[in-house]
Structure formats: C-alpha cells, structure tokens
Amino acid sequence: MTAWLLDPEVLHLNHGSFGATPAAVLDAQNSIRERIEANPTRFFLEGEYQEALDEARRAVAQFVGADEGGTVFVTNATAGVNSVLRSLEPALLPGDEILVTDHEYNACANAAVVSASRASAVVTTAQVPFPLEHQRDVVDAVLAAVTDRTRILLIDAVTSATGLVLPVVELAAELEPDVQVLVDAAHAPGMIDFDVAQSGASYVTANCHKWMCSAKGAAFLWVRPDRRDGLYPAVISHGYNGGWPSEGGHLHAQFDWTGTHDPSAWLTVPHALAAVEAMHPGGWPGVKAAIREMCLGGRDVLIEALGIAPPAPADMIGAIASVPLPPADNSGSAIFDPLMAALRERHGIEVPVFTWPAPPDRVLRISAHLYNRPSDYDRLAEALAAELR
Structure with a gap:
C-alpha cells in the first residue's frame, strides 16, 4: 500500500464510504x-x-x-x-x-x-x-x-x-x-x-x-x-x-x-485520474475490471461462509456488494449495526454493517480497490464466523 496512506494495521474494506486518495x-x-x-x-x-x-x-x-x-x-x-x-x-x-x-x-x-x-x-x-x-x-x-x-x-x-x-x-x-x-x-x-x-x-x-x-x-x-x-x-x-x-x-x-x-x-x-490509471497495465478499463472481479470473488466467499444464495445477479455488482446478515437486536442503532464496531475493535477490519431496511435486519457491504487482495475477504469471513456464532 505504499501508493496509499492507509494504515497498514487495518484491513480497509470500505472504500465505498469515503474513498482513499493516493499519496x-x-x-x-x-x-x-x-x-x-x-x-x-x-x-x-x-x-x-x-x-x-x-x-x-x-x-x-x-x-x-x-x-x-x-x-x-x-x-x-x-x-x-x-x-x-x-x-x-x-x-x-x-x-x-x-x-x-x-x-x-x-x-x-x-x-x-x-x-x-x-x-x-x-x-x-x-x-x-x-x-x-x-x-x-x-x-x-x-x-x-x-x-x-x-x-x-x-x-x-x-x-x-x-x-x-x-x-x-x-x-x-x-x-x-x-x-x-x-x-x-x-x-x-x-x-x-x-x-x-x-x-x-x-x-x-x-x-x-x-x-x-x-x-x-x-x-x-x-x-x-x-x-x-x-x-x-x-x-x-x-x-x-x-x-x-x-x-x-x-x-x-x-x-x-x-x-x-x-x-x-x-x-x-x-x-x-492519471495516478490510478498508471496503477494497472490495462489503464482505467483494467482497473474497473480488476476491482469488480475482486469484489465478486469476495462476495462469493461471504455467500459461502453465510450459507446464503447470491442476493443479486452478478451483472448488478460493481466494486461494492452487500450481503444480508442474520437479524439481530440492533434497535438501538439508527444506521450502523454494533457488529461494525466489533469487527473494527476485535479484528482490525473496517467494513460497514448497515441496519437496513430497518431493525432487526442488516446488511454487510464490502468494497474492492487496488490496495485490496482476495485474501482480505477470507479474513473477513473468518471474523464474521467468530462474531456470529
């Protein structure tokens, strides 16, 4: 991640919320x-x-x-x-x-x-x-x-x-x-x-x-x-x-x-535009294809770990994807589920867990960008298994 200023001690799976700016x-x-x-x-x-x-x-x-x-x-x-x-x-x-x-x-x-x-x-x-x-x-x-x-x-x-x-x-x-x-x-x-x-x-x-x-x-x-x-x-x-x-x-x-x-x-x-284009040999078309492929792969990992069917067809997925989680008593949280804080504090993973559309239902949303790796989503699946058991 030398091209980015992201904290290497944290697994960043939330590019979708605020982006990340190259150094x-x-x-x-x-x-x-x-x-x-x-x-x-x-x-x-x-x-x-x-x-x-x-x-x-x-x-x-x-x-x-x-x-x-x-x-x-x-x-x-x-x-x-x-x-x-x-x-x-x-x-x-x-x-x-x-x-x-x-x-x-x-x-x-x-x-x-x-x-x-x-x-x-x-x-x-x-x-x-x-x-x-x-x-x-x-x-x-x-x-x-x-x-x-x-x-x-x-x-x-x-x-x-x-x-x-x-x-x-x-x-x-x-x-x-x-x-x-x-x-x-x-x-x-x-x-x-x-x-x-x-x-x-x-x-x-x-x-x-x-x-x-x-x-x-x-x-x-x-x-x-x-x-x-x-x-x-x-x-x-x-x-x-x-x-x-x-x-x-x-x-x-x-x-x-x-x-x-x-x-x-x-x-x-x-x-x-020039900096990100230079990060992939295929330029911007290569960037978009790579991050979408990584996102779909990460979604597959979570779908298998949660034992659920794909919640949307692949042609409706870009570089962010959400999966439904088991309902939980999260009525005290208007937007973010407490699981989001648990993943951050206990596992060093930044990933949003939204209360959606209303308590007790919730979704977890992953992002993919060039600083991510396929193994990131395996680590997230393991953390989810520990928190949801």
Missing part, C-alpha cells in the same frame, strides 16, 4: 495549495483559478462522457442533488410527487423531503426488493410507483447500503422527458462504465473522491442542454447577476464561484 494526489494537492497561498489575489482574480478549473473540468468531462458546458464542480454528490432539487422547487405544484426508491441514500432522500415540503409536494417511495433476481425487478418496481403527478425521479446509479448497480438508462428511457430523472451517481465514475450523456437523464451528479480517488471534496454535476437555463447552485453567489464572468455559459457562471473556498480538491482530479 501522489495528496502531494499534488499540497502543491496546488502552496500555489494559491503564494498569492491568493493573483490566483483567484488574475485568471489562474479559472484556467486550472477549466483544465480539471475538461478531464472530468472526458472521463465520464460529458460536455464541458454542462459540467460543473460541487463539493459532493449530495450538494449536486440539493442544487437540482432547489432549482426545481418553483415548478412543483401542490400534490406533485418526487419519487425515490427505498434504497436511496439517506442524505439525498432528506433533500427530496425538504424540497417537496417547500412546494407542498410529496415524496413517494418505490419499494425495490433485496434480495432480487433481475434488473427488471427494479424497473418494474419504479414504474409501478410512477403516477400522473410524478415530476422527478431521484435514483442511484449504484445504491449505497445495498451496493446494487441500478438500470438508470432503462428508467430514463421510459420516463424522460415527462418525468425529470436525477441520477445520484455518487459511486459510478471509476467503478463501472458510465457515460453521463448517454444516460438519458436530465441531471447526473457524482463524486470524484470515491472511485476516481481525487482529494476529498470534489464532485461534479452535469445537466442536459435543455435543462440548463433554470439550474442554479444551492448557494447563490456572484454569478447570478454576472458578477463572476465566465466564458463557459450559464452553468459555469453560476457554479464556478460560490464564494471563497479551497478549490484544491477539484483541481486534483486530473492528477487522480
């Missing part, structure tokens, strides 16, 4: 910060910032199949979701519906609830089964929940707790343009093949600090050309009245400057 990328971030601090006025006001930002944007857009004009940086995917929902609130009428699934990331589901309440709209929930047998189970569940009042579908490209790659392209094809599809693709870029412009969605937001391995605090939002004019950041700033001129059009003017902050995480994205 070389952190070195690049430090250099960027030194450049900023050498003369902040010059950097921000004399064009250095905008030039560096445009370069980073270009790298992101090329990596995810987006156009630069529709791509802006945000601090995380949750900020991207909030920006879209806040922008759409004025168009919602009382009784209109924002549809989510019961696998939706809690923070973004909360954003939907608040935006709906401001417009006297409602949030409805599609019940997607887990375990499940086919991607069509997701499509059927979501479409069954759509009504003539559904205006927005907020859906994950890869679910957080359950680790499922969802058929967002199929759903967008069924629903757009009557229902605006907002894809929370927090995990997708760098984990699976995911082309933003080909998704068919109105909006896609995703993190760069997870599978793309940038410094933390970097994410992007892409907006389809026909949806751009009315889209604003959650924080309104100088660009609203032209106070931050940008040659990149409406979105860039609104999002490129929302106040003084440390943009170094955004500017590390090209460094991260």
Whole structure:
C-alpha cells in the first residue's frame, strides 16, 4: 500500500464510504495549495483559478462522457442533488410527487423531503426488493410507483447500503422527458462504465473522491442542454447577476464561484485520474475490471461462509456488494449495526454493517480497490464466523 496512506494495521474494506486518495494526489494537492497561498489575489482574480478549473473540468468531462458546458464542480454528490432539487422547487405544484426508491441514500432522500415540503409536494417511495433476481425487478418496481403527478425521479446509479448497480438508462428511457430523472451517481465514475450523456437523464451528479480517488471534496454535476437555463447552485453567489464572468455559459457562471473556498480538491482530479490509471497495465478499463472481479470473488466467499444464495445477479455488482446478515437486536442503532464496531475493535477490519431496511435486519457491504487482495475477504469471513456464532 505504499501508493496509499492507509494504515497498514487495518484491513480497509470500505472504500465505498469515503474513498482513499493516493499519496501522489495528496502531494499534488499540497502543491496546488502552496500555489494559491503564494498569492491568493493573483490566483483567484488574475485568471489562474479559472484556467486550472477549466483544465480539471475538461478531464472530468472526458472521463465520464460529458460536455464541458454542462459540467460543473460541487463539493459532493449530495450538494449536486440539493442544487437540482432547489432549482426545481418553483415548478412543483401542490400534490406533485418526487419519487425515490427505498434504497436511496439517506442524505439525498432528506433533500427530496425538504424540497417537496417547500412546494407542498410529496415524496413517494418505490419499494425495490433485496434480495432480487433481475434488473427488471427494479424497473418494474419504479414504474409501478410512477403516477400522473410524478415530476422527478431521484435514483442511484449504484445504491449505497445495498451496493446494487441500478438500470438508470432503462428508467430514463421510459420516463424522460415527462418525468425529470436525477441520477445520484455518487459511486459510478471509476467503478463501472458510465457515460453521463448517454444516460438519458436530465441531471447526473457524482463524486470524484470515491472511485476516481481525487482529494476529498470534489464532485461534479452535469445537466442536459435543455435543462440548463433554470439550474442554479444551492448557494447563490456572484454569478447570478454576472458578477463572476465566465466564458463557459450559464452553468459555469453560476457554479464556478460560490464564494471563497479551497478549490484544491477539484483541481486534483486530473492528477487522480492519471495516478490510478498508471496503477494497472490495462489503464482505467483494467482497473474497473480488476476491482469488480475482486469484489465478486469476495462476495462469493461471504455467500459461502453465510450459507446464503447470491442476493443479486452478478451483472448488478460493481466494486461494492452487500450481503444480508442474520437479524439481530440492533434497535438501538439508527444506521450502523454494533457488529461494525466489533469487527473494527476485535479484528482490525473496517467494513460497514448497515441496519437496513430497518431493525432487526442488516446488511454487510464490502468494497474492492487496488490496495485490496482476495485474501482480505477470507479474513473477513473468518471474523464474521467468530462474531456470529
């Protein structure tokens, strides 16, 4: 793990939550910060910032199949979701519906609830089964929940707790343009093949600090050309009245400057893409194939150890995968099961155990990245056997 700063005394199987940043990328971030601090006025006001930002944007857009004009940086995917929902609130009428699934990331589901309440709209929930047998189970569940009042579908490209790659392209094809599809693709870029412009969605937001391995605090939002004019950041700033001129059009003017902050995480994205690409002889295609193969192998180890059937087909798995655990009396934990702490404290393993969908049910989610090895999952299976007996 010399390319990473991860503690070698801990088995890290939770890349999915916060990512991990290669040491070389952190070195690049430090250099960027030194450049900023050498003369902040010059950097921000004399064009250095905008030039560096445009370069980073270009790298992101090329990596995810987006156009630069529709791509802006945000601090995380949750900020991207909030920006879209806040922008759409004025168009919602009382009784209109924002549809989510019961696998939706809690923070973004909360954003939907608040935006709906401001417009006297409602949030409805599609019940997607887990375990499940086919991607069509997701499509059927979501479409069954759509009504003539559904205006927005907020859906994950890869679910957080359950680790499922969802058929967002199929759903967008069924629903757009009557229902605006907002894809929370927090995990997708760098984990699976995911082309933003080909998704068919109105909006896609995703993190760069997870599978793309940038410094933390970097994410992007892409907006389809026909949806751009009315889209604003959650924080309104100088660009609203032209106070931050940008040659990149409406979105860039609104999002490129929302106040003084440390943009170094955004500017590390090209460094991260290059650093991870160099870690595998097959480049990024090789990285994605390798970590998916390792994840599927790790899932097989856990399935055998737990004596359960695969909870989802292999074509719905990227580099995170969840397995159901035996129910437990975990009613005192709102999100994380106490088993998570036991695995950390007694076995030195960082892996999330979620209370999902509600106590006493729970799932354990593994991740795989290039710093992991197949033997990591054997060690986890042994620890689980000791804790569950």
